[in-house]
Amino acid sequence: MLNFFRRRDTVVRFLLGGFLVVICISMVLYLIPSGNGADTNTPLNQQTVATVNGTAITGQDLTTQLARIEQVQQIPTQLAPMYGRQILKNLVIEQALADQARRMGMAPTDAEIVQAAEQQAPQLYPGGKYVGDDQAAQMIAQLQMTLGQFQEQLRQDLMANKIYNLVTDPVRVSDAEVRQQFMKDNEKAVVDYVVIKPTDLESQVQVTPQALETYYQQHKANYNSPERRKLEVVLANEAQIGAGIKIPESAVDLYYRQNIANYTHPEQVKAAHILLKYPSQSPTPAEIAATKVKAEDVLRQVQAKGADFGALAKKYSQDDATASLGGELGYVQRNQMVANFEKAVFSLPVGQISGLVQTEYGFHIIKVEAHDAARVQAEAEVHDQIVAQLQKDQAVDKAQNLMNQAAQMAQKTPLQQVAQQLNLQYFATAPISRTDPVTGIGVNPDFASAVFSASAGGDTPAVKVAQGFAMAKVDQVIPPGPQPLDAVKDTVTADFKTEQAKQLAVSRAQALDAAAKKQGLKAAAAGLHLAVKTSAPQTRAGSLAEGGPVSTIADALFALKPGEVGPVAANGDNQVVYSLVSLAEPTPAEFAAQSVTVTQSLVQKKRDAVFGAYTDALVAQLTKSGKIKIDDAAMQRVLGGDQSAPTPGAPPAPAAPSPLGIG
Numbered sequence: 001m002l003n004f005f006r007r008r009d010t011v012v013r014f015l016l017g018g019f020l021v022v023i024c025i026s027m028v029l030y031l032i033p034s035g036n037g038a039d040t041n042t043p044l045n046q047q048t049v050a051t052v053n054g055t056a057i058t059g060q061d062l063t064t065q066l067a068r069i070e071q072v073q074q075i076p077t078q079l080a081p082m083y084g085r086q087i088l089k090n091l092v093i094e095q096a097l098a099d100q101a102r103r104m105g106m107a108p109t110d111a112e113i114v115q116a117a118e119q120q121a122p123q124l125y126p127g128g129k130y131v132g133d134d135q136a137a138q139m140i141a142q143l144q145m146t147l148g149q150f151q152e153q154l155r156q157d158l159m160a161n162k163i164y165n166l167v168t169d170p171v172r173v174s175d176a177e178v179r180q181q182f183m184k185d186n187e188k189a190v191v192d193y194v195v196i197k198p199t200d201l202e203s204q205v206q207v208t209p210q211a212l213e214t215y216y217q218q219h220k221a222n223y224n225s226p227e228r229r230k231l232e233v234v235l236a237n238e239a240q241i242g243a244g245i246k247i248p249e250s251a252v253d254l255y256y257r258q259n260i261a262n263y264t265h266p267e268q269v270k271a272a273h274i275l276l277k278y279p280s281q282s283p284t285p286a287e288i289a290a291t292k293v294k295a296e297d298v299l300r301q302v303q304a305k306g307a308d309f310g311a312l313a314k315k316y317s318q319d320d321a322t323a324s325l326g327g328e329l330g331y332v333q334r335n336q337m338v339a340n341f342e343k344a345v346f347s348l349p350v351g352q353i354s355g356l357v358q359t360e361y362g363f364h365i366i367k368v369e370a371h372d373a374a375r376v377q378a379e380a381e382v383h384d385q386i387v388a389q390l391q392k393d394q395a396v397d398k399a400q401n402l403m404n405q406a407a408q409m410a411q412k413t414p415l416q417q418v419a420q421q422l423n424l425q426y427f428a429t430a431p432i433s434r435t436d437p438v439t440g441i442g443v444n445p446d447f448a449s450a451v452f453s454a455s456a457g458g459d460t461p462a463v464k465v466a467q468g469f470a471m472a473k474v475d476q477v478i479p480p481g482p483q484p485l486d487a488v489k490d491t492v493t494a495d496f497k498t499e500q501a502k503q504l505a506v507s508r509a510q511a512l513d514a515a516a517k518k519q520g521l522k523a524a525a526a527g528l529h530l531a532v533k534t535s536a537p538q539t540r541a542g543s544l545a546e547g548g549p550v551s552t553i554a555d556a557l558f559a560l561k562p563g564e565v566g567p568v569a570a571n572g573d574n575q576v577v578y579s580l581v582s583l584a585e586p587t588p589a590e591f592a593a594q595s596v597t598v599t600q601s602l603v604q605k606k607r608d609a610v611f612g613a614y615t616d617a618l619v620a621q622l623t624k625s626g627k628i629k630i631d632d633a634a635m636q637r638v639l640g641g642d643q644s645a646p647t648p649g650a651p652p653a654p655a656a657p658s659p660l661g662i663g
Contacts, residue, residue, distance in 0.1 A: 049635040050088060052095040053627050059638035062087055067144050084639040092628060094156050096618055101159035106166075108158040116154045126339060167614045168607035173599060179591070182598045186586035188537035189557055192521050193578035194530050195546045195571070196509050198501035205500040207493055215496045216485045222495070223488045228431035229451060230476040232415045235425040235440050236402045238468035242395030247387045255386050256379045263377040267334065270370035271345050272309060272327035274298060275319040277362040295356050295363035302353055302365055309353065309367050318362070327367070341366070395468075403462040403469040410459050415473050431478050438472075441465050447472075502573050509568045509575035516565045521579040537584060547576045558583065 045060035065087045069075060075083055101107060108116075118125050124136050131139070137147040145153070216223070256263070276295040279287050298316045301307060310326025317323040334342060344357040345366055354366040379386075402422050409418045419426035427439040434452050437443045447470060450460040456477045462469045485492060508528070515524035525532045535544050540554040548571030550557065556566045560580040569576045622628045 044638050047634045047638060048631060049638055050092055050628070050630045052092055052622070053099045055095055055099070057088065057091050057095065059634070061091060062635070062638055064144060064149075065091070071143065081636070081639045084635065088630070088635060092630075093615060093619065094160060096622055096628070097160040097163050097615070098156050100618060101163050104163075104166075106159055106162040108155055108162070112158055113151060113154050116158055117150075120154070121150075122338070123335070163614075164607075164611050168610050171603055171606045171610055173602045173606060177602060178595055178599050181602055182591055182594060183585065184540065185598070186539060186590060186594070187558065188539055188584045188586075189535075189550075190537050190581040190584075191535040191544060191547075191550075191557065191578050192532050192581050193535070193544055193547050193576055194512060194521065194525050194532055196505045196512070196530070196575040196577070197546075198498065198505045198573045201501040201504045201508070202497045204504065205497045207496060212489075212492060212496055213485065215499070216488075216492050219492075219495070220482060223483050223492065224480055225483050226433040226435075227452070227480045228433050228436075228478040229474050230431045230478075231427075231429045231438070231451060232473040232475060233427040233429065233438060233440060234403075234406055234410075234415055234419045234471055235427070235465075235467060236399035236406075236469045237425055238392065238395040238399050240425075241398050241402075241468070242388075242391035245391045245394050245398070247390045247394075251390060252383060252386050253379065255390060256382065260376065263382055265372070265375055265377070267346070267374040268331045268372050269345050269368055270331050270372075271329050272313060272367045272369065273319070273322070273329060273341075274302070274309075274313045274317040274327050274365040275362055276316070277318040291362055292356065292358075295365070299356060299365055331370075331372075346371075399468045400462070403471060407459065407462060407471060410471070410473065415459075428475075431476065441467060441470055505573070505575045509577050512577045513565060513568050516577060516579065520563065521565055521577065534581065544576070544578075546574065547571055547578070548574075553578065 045058060045063060047059045048056040049059055049062055050057040062084055066075065066080065066083060069083065069087075118128075124131055124139065130136070133147060140147055140150045276291050276298065278291050283291070298312065302309060302312055310328075313325075313327030314323055317327050319327070322328060332345065334346065336342070337345070338359045338361075340357055340359050341364060344354050344364075345368060348354055348366065348368040350368055350371050352368060354364070357364040357366055402424060406415075406418050406422055406424060409421070413421075416426050416428075418424070425440060429439050432438065434448045435443065438447065438451075441447060444463070444465050447460075447463045447465055450463050451472050451474065454460050454472075454474045456474055458474055460472045460474075462471045512521075512524055512528055512530065515527065518524070519527075522532050533545065533547070535542075535547075538544070538550050540551055540558070542550045544550060548569070552571070553566060553569045553576070556569075557578065557580060560566055562580050562582055565577070565579040569578070619628065
């Protein structure tokens, strides 16, 4: 479990986002394809996908960024091109800003780069001392970066940050703007509302044969049957094959010795914690003191006889990742946490609760639940596990070899006989569509693709499936076509009732709205036998139970006078009719407490807007002058290639500049 105060998470967020560039830039980048006809024989990672002021952005730059993102978020294959295009936009903008900073004499010094590294990657500086280039390179390599690339990323981010500050430092907001935003964020409305759900009205929909026929004719294309195929399938089941493989003890012993690292378990502690966070990332002494007072109060409650640590964590902890879990962190190992937290958690006896532990995030109260010493599992402990693994490995090879034999034999021999001779599983299916499960295999997109790419009477290649390897013979192809109403009557009926219920909900809401504007919502709802809900006081960020987020009706709602009815709103298919009961304005004391935060938020929004406009203008200028060029064809080749592996024959990633390192 990665929590926000763990070191590696901090580095990942920094590397993926930079200081401000990715966060601040929220504009559409207009890039002109260069159409330069790149050599398609060049390895993908060497192909130039864009140039900015003559500096090339390569396929490797693009795929490396994608790989870093995939370390913390799995990217579906079909979305990789979209992610790639956005990454390219960011890379172009970063390069343009870096070039601008150099022209303006804002290139960072080596000392500034080191300072940035200390702030953004503190695990490279335990106790304030640099770990050295060799160890730093190993740590950075986990994020698919060389030390040199890390240093260059720091340099780029610093230059972008300098431009950002230069452009946006003059930004100010007026007292009137602050008060207006505060009022907007904090005024609270009590709302009466009625939710009319189509699902509640479906039983009232009358279904006649004529109405159903008319609906079917109007939506006939929705009820076409897809292409279906009747198959013969053979399956080399790895589990079945593996069960018959005998593994000698000598092989088990050899595997154990060769993989001893897999059975070596480091020291680890199972812990829970309560965190009282500082109110800002750079807290003042007064804020630190105030946070400590709150933490001391919680500590007294934790130390009280019979106290429930988990319940107190749920009540007080401000660690969003663990508070709902009673503060549970699970097992943690060394070098995963900031120094003070690690020192405390590994020094506490099991069952003991710490005093206040201060870190850069606030004050922690830690409970140690278990402490496992470092150890190596004996071979006997993992014997059965190794046997299963070796059986699985050998079964994969054997299954693949059997399927290769089956493919050759199937050219002359019926598939069922092939299965019998090779002791493979055999299935014959009824006609199935592309999305239907296949007997013995289930739903497998790769297998379905192979089946529906084969011609009638043809065989598919062997396909890896969850159970092992499979191939199929297409016995019959049934083309797509319309289905008669009788064949799809239940589906058509359900669709008709759903559609009619939606229309009925709209008409009911309109009728209620008209009546409510004359006699009030509660009276109108009573006349129509509809239940009225009354909300708790809600800000624009609130939500109405079953009525949806307040933000969707906020402009109309907060402009009403008490008793007035707003326009009908939709929450999905549900219709919402509402009226304002009361509107409460925040107090002067609340304004005094929040004015600084509101001011900071407004200033940040304005700064981002100003910087966005500046960047738009810079990119437009470089694009117009031909200094930004994009090779769409190269980008599509790169994004369509293998994102996970380097291109064969490609040169190694650049090494760290010597002798600077980042220390």
